[in-house]
Amino acid sequence: MANETKPLRARFHRAIVRRGLAAKTESTYAQWISRYIRFHGNKHPAELNLSHVESFLEHLAVERGVSTSTLKIAMNALRFFFLHVLDKPFGDIRRKFRTPARTRLPVVLSKDEVTRLIDQLRGKYRLMAELMYGAGLRASECCGLRIQDIDIDYAEIMVRHGKGGKDRRTLLPHKLIPELERQIRRISIMRQRDIENGRGGVPVSNTLFGGTPRNASELRVWFLFPASKHVPDSQTGLWVRPSIHPTALRKAIRRAAMRASLQKKVTSHSLRHSFATHMLDAGYDLRTIQQLLGHSQLSTTTIYTHVLNKSGRNVVSPLDRTE
DSSP, X not given: OTTSOHHHHHHHHHHHHHTTOOHHHHHHHHHHHHXXXXXXXXXXXXXXXXXXXXXXXXXXXXXXXXXXXXHHHHHHHHHHHHHHTSOOOOTTHHHHTOOOXXXXXXXXXXXXXXXXXXXXXXXXXXXXXXXXXXXXXXXXXXXXXXXXXXXXXXXXXXXXXXXXXXXXEEEOOGGGHXXXXXXXXXXXXXXHHHHHTTOOBOOOOHHHHOOXXXXXXXXXXXXXXXXXXXXXXXXXXXXXXXBOOHHHHHHHHHHHHHHTTOOSOOOTHHHHHHHHHHHHHTTOOHHHHHHHHTOSSHHHHTHHHHHTTOSSOOOOOGGGOOO
């Protein structure tokens, strides 16, 4: 949103915060709004109307050939911008660009494939992959974990401000507790060194922690997987240590999948899909899995019944039948 005035940028940020949207959502929306403005020759947003939105979306759909999901994200970003920043109606544009939803089955790894994948990872990335598979975490959720989110006594993980801004609890695999305790000790040493060098803080959210420079250095709010370098905090201007970026984790998993010679299109999300499928296969009910994954609708979770052929049909191939 570089071509907007400062008042509009501030208004956009306030609208995001008021509705409790995630920082990732703010970043994504800002990128699409910037692309929209650049597409129309960097005109001031107040000069643009719904016809400009339609031409931009038409460009994305026809000339750029973006996917349905990408087009939907761009549309949502512009709708948010019009309604909550420009105070303009958005009309029925979404109806004009509505396309049939396509159901794609998730890529699920077998237990052997999960083992082969994780065996190709080392250090923090191995522990992160084990957490994603063992607790059904998204890559961004895993990277965003703080020390206070790990409840070793109750073997639980608190996922804060997940997708849709929701908090949830999920299980903590007992097998990972010793390594997590070692990881926390490593972070404690890192924090002490940072303090000795005049730093020692991490980014904190005002809504979650009352983000003051004092508690930004407390061990409990440190990320479980901190980055190797410091960055200036956008709120305080202090140099802080952020978490590992989800992109780095996703790349590490893709490289591990190649080294493991897995013949599937493996992404970091495949570990979350595999968690859900293997939990279902172990006999856990859909409602329990829905809560662990943080799905708003049970219908989202039922897709894993199709992966396991447990939709009630019990279909058997004629080739597998014996006379």
